[in-house]
Amino acid sequence: MNRALLAALLASAALPAIAEEVNIYSHRQPELIQPLLDAFTAETGITTNVAFVDKGMAERLVAEGDRSPADLVLTVDIARLTQLVEAGVTQPVQSDVLEANIPAELRDAGDQWFGLTSRARIIYAHKERVKDGEVTTYEDLADPKWKGRICSRSGTNDYNVALLSAVIAHHGAEAAKTWAEGVKANLARKPDGGDRDQVKAIWAGECDIAIGNTYYMGAMLKDAEQKAWADSVRITFPVFEGKGTHLNVSGVAMTKAAPNKDAALKLMEWLSGDAAQKIYAETNNEYPVKPGVAQSELVASWGSFTPDSLALTDVAGHRAEALKIMEEINFDG
Structure with a gap:
């Protein structure tokens, strides 16, 4: 093998792999979502960075435009999710995993947002x-x-x-x-x-x-x-x-800019899965959206409803x- 080529290959092999990360704008209180993100990172190795945005999330994303560092938004209430879509700061996400885990009535028909919990x-x-x-x-x-x-x-x-x-x-x-x-x-x-x-x-x-x-x-x-x-x-x-x-929901949407789209999709799918839905149920006292995931014992004690x-x-x-x-x-x- 050419010595120059061999040297180049060895040099590239010595470089550390670029770590995956997901940047999140969250309307949800940090203490409510950190247990989920910690579990996600432990399982996947993907780092999460969270900015708590109490007000003006849509306006912030509009102002940032294509330069926005945010990959995902986590927020509560159907109105806020719809506002993000109407502001043109989200993008549709096609995922067989999300479609299988989240009932149609709890996600956007145009795949712009997905419910993660209900209340x-x-x-x-x-x-x-x-x-x-x-x-x-x-x-x-x-x-x-x-x-x-x-x-x-x-x-x-x-x-x-x-x-x-x-x-x-x-x-x-x-x-x-x-x-x-x-x-x-x-x-x-x-x-x-x-x-x-x-x-x-x-x-x-x-x-x-x-x-x-x-x-x-x-x-x-x-x-x-x-x-x-x-x-x-x-x-x-x-x-x-x-x-x-x-019912209302907390939900997630991928931003239009999303610089880490692949990693962001992994997090979206993980949040809709069994492990995250169980954490939501036990830690936040919310109703899982994925069929088959049990409510917490406390939540179940409040009674059932249609x-x-x-x-x-x-x-x-x-x-x-x-x-x-x-x-x-x-x-x-």
Whole structure:
């Protein structure tokens, strides 16, 4: 062999392999996703770099354009996922693994985003002041019998806008506005704080029921101060009349720029698999999206429910209308 060629081959063999990495913009709190990313790196050797982006993720990606270092975005709520798609900062991903692991109703029809966990929008009810079975539907929340007894976070919060969007999809805009006005009339106080603050208000006697996401119960039970709040309430799974319980998701999308596309796809597929779905279930108290992955023992203890069959894309399609209604009726006023 030519000596020069041999020297070149030996030199190239001595060079370290370029390590794979995935850059992530996350709206999810770092402590919620780090156990997942650590497990992924341990299994694959692929490094993950996370930037926590609380607000303006779509705007940031638009401003960065093709220069963006982000490969993936992790966020919560169908509205935020849809906003990223509409901003033109994501790209479609074709993957047999993702299609097999994630039900069609929990992913974008155009393969732009994929749900990774689901959470139910439920009612926290005081164990003594509210009888079991006294509130069974979302429609019940507008009943005058609850006047002065409901607590809620802001009406323009993404979770509540998504719920109102589902009301629009089921009943139409006019009926949805009447419903939102009825809920507002039943509020015990001006909307304030997050879902856990509403449970605290129930514990403190300010109200009897509140709207919230399921996984907050798990978070409160693990907190020495907040456990008393959680112990004062029971979880009720309301339904839309004749339908099911409203679900929302946390999800992932690949950015349009994605400089590490292959590694990013590996992470997306891994997050939809058995190992990650089990970590989501046990650590974050969320519902796995992959069929066959068991709920955590704690989550299962809250009871079973029938998810609403309404596709999340249908819910997202009414977001602008729902936000307009919340602002028109001055829900937070």
